[in-house]
Amino acid sequence: MSLIKKIKDYYKKPNSLLFTTPSHAQGNFVIPKAEQILGTEYFKSDFSEIEGFDNLRAPQNTIKSLLKHISEIYQSKASFMLINGSTSGIIAAMLTVLKDNDKVLVARNCHISVYNGLVLTGAVPVWFTPAYDPHWGIYKGVKAADIELYLKHNKDIKALIITSPTYEGIFSNISEISEVCKKHNVILIVDEAHGALLNFGPFKSKPAIQLGADISIQSLHKTAGGINPSALLHISKSSDILPQNVQAALNLINTTSPSYPLMADIEATVNYLYSSKGKNHISSLLKYIKHFKMSLPHGIDAYSDNNDPTKILLKFSAYNADNIAEILNKKFNIEEEYSTEKAMLFITGIGTTSNALKHLLDALKAILNEADISSSLTNSFYLHQIAPNMQFTPRTAHNKPKKLIQKNKSAGQVCGECIIKYPPGIPLLLPGEIIQPAFIPFIEKDEILII
Numbered sequence: 001m002s003l004i005k006k007i008k009d010y011y012k013k014p015n016s017l018l019f020t021t022p023s024h025a026q027g028n029f030v031i032p033k034a035e036q037i038l039g040t041e042y043f044k045s046d047f048s049e050i051e052g053f054d055n056l057r058a059p060q061n062t063i064k065s066l067l068k069h070i071s072e073i074y075q076s077k078a079s080f081m082l083i084n085g086s087t088s089g090i091i092a093a094m095l096t097v098l099k100d101n102d103k104v105l106v107a108r109n110c111h112i113s114v115y116n117g118l119v120l121t122g123a124v125p126v127w128f129t130p131a132y133d134p135h136w137g138i139y140k141g142v143k144a145a146d147i148e149l150y151l152k153h154n155k156d157i158k159a160l161i162i163t164s165p166t167y168e169g170i171f172s173n174i175s176e177i178s179e180v181c182k183k184h185n186v187i188l189i190v191d192e193a194h195g196a197l198l199n200f201g202p203f204k205s206k207p208a209i210q211l212g213a214d215i216s217i218q219s220l221h222k223t224a225g226g227i228n229p230s231a232l233l234h235i236s237k238s239s240d241i242l243p244q245n246v247q248a249a250l251n252l253i254n255t256t257s258p259s260y261p262l263m264a265d266i267e268a269t270v271n272y273l274y275s276s277k278g279k280n281h282i283s284s285l286l287k288y289i290k291h292f293k294m295s296l297p298h299g300i301d302a303y304s305d306n307n308d309p310t311k312i313l314l315k316f317s318a319y320n321a322d323n324i325a326e327i328l329n330k331k332f333n334i335e336e337e338y339s340t341e342k343a344m345l346f347i348t349g350i351g352t353t354s355n356a357l358k359h360l361l362d363a364l365k366a367i368l369n370e371a372d373i374s375s376s377l378t379n380s381f382y383l384h385q386i387a388p389n390m391q392f393t394p395r396t397a398h399n400k401p402k403k404l405i406q407k408n409k410s411a412g413q414v415c416g417e418c419i420i421k422y423p424p425g426i427p428l429l430l431p432g433e434i435i436q437p438a439f440i441p442f443i444e445k446d447e448i449l450i451i
């Protein structure tokens, strides 16, 4: 049974009176300023678990059959709707497979949610840093051979967590990595937050659960057209992980009032992506992007090595990408996802039109044609290359008392908070990590917490 149909049928039900939460009572009264932003329709489908609408915590009917439908589309053992983004899926996956003091191999370029999962599980991280590409200022994919070495030297590792594709779209070879994990009896969790289109188009990598990962987590809101923070968690058919354990982990962290408009949006998004219209939409998008990249003028390169083409990463042979981004913003009202002095990232997806790409191309050409771009290339140091020097595990660091000190006096102290830059949401310094002097200039506030 479709949740969307259930909602629409409910609209038509005569004289239904709701004495339940939420108290706007299906839009009987909408706070006027909220109505200006959301309209009235939204409120009609925003209710709690009324008769027949099932319960996300223990699905029995409507939600259960929707989840089965999603799982069939994704060819998973089980799939879960995430109503608090990939963040909640990553934490739930970790709570499912990791217990206090379990060892877990974690890539240093993981998203903040992985660090939060370490605090909540009490698991002990073994850090590794994927190779770094200094020309583009990004991490490369994770190599199976490196994972093999770590697993050989740390026999008691229970799980591996990696991001593929990365924020910049770089794929790791999940097939090879999963073979190594299976050999060492290690569970593989893939943060595929940026890979929600992989199931529906001709990409350089298949979805992680089809390549041997135990669990993958995908944000539908990032590239696939869903609203914030719609996402999915999938368990692979070949995994021993019990769906009931994932449900229990999600129930630990989820609200008891999930948003029905959000769940309806997940249903609509998945059905659209799976339809021939959706698949054609994705292949058109890929064509537009290919055309855009081929039309780039001399002096601009697009990253093209083993990556997801929907992530457009550009580099300028003569200019600092940060400076170009500023001009794009101020003069052309075009906002990039992020830029460093090395490169600039544009995230595309279901909402990207060929016209928008043409606009971007014209703007870039116009900027390069300007005689006086004040821009210089420096050779800055990229801090994430440094493996963290941890004094305490994330859980222990979280539980320790903290005090504030001037950042300029913090060298050699143990950091007491997550110092993080958005985007990309990868921590610069972690709680429990010894602060190395090179990091201090990159801290964007005067005082920080130490342990």
Ligand SMILES: Cc1ncc(COP(=O)(O)O)c(C=O)c1O
Pocket (backbone or CB within 6 Å): 084, 085, 086, 087, 088, 111, 113, 163, 166, 167, 191, 193, 194, 219, 229, 230, 231, 424, 425
């Ligand atoms: C690599 C990666 N993983 C996970 C997340 C979290 O996703 P969400 O915003 O859906 O919680 C992000 C968000 O930026 C991300 O970049």
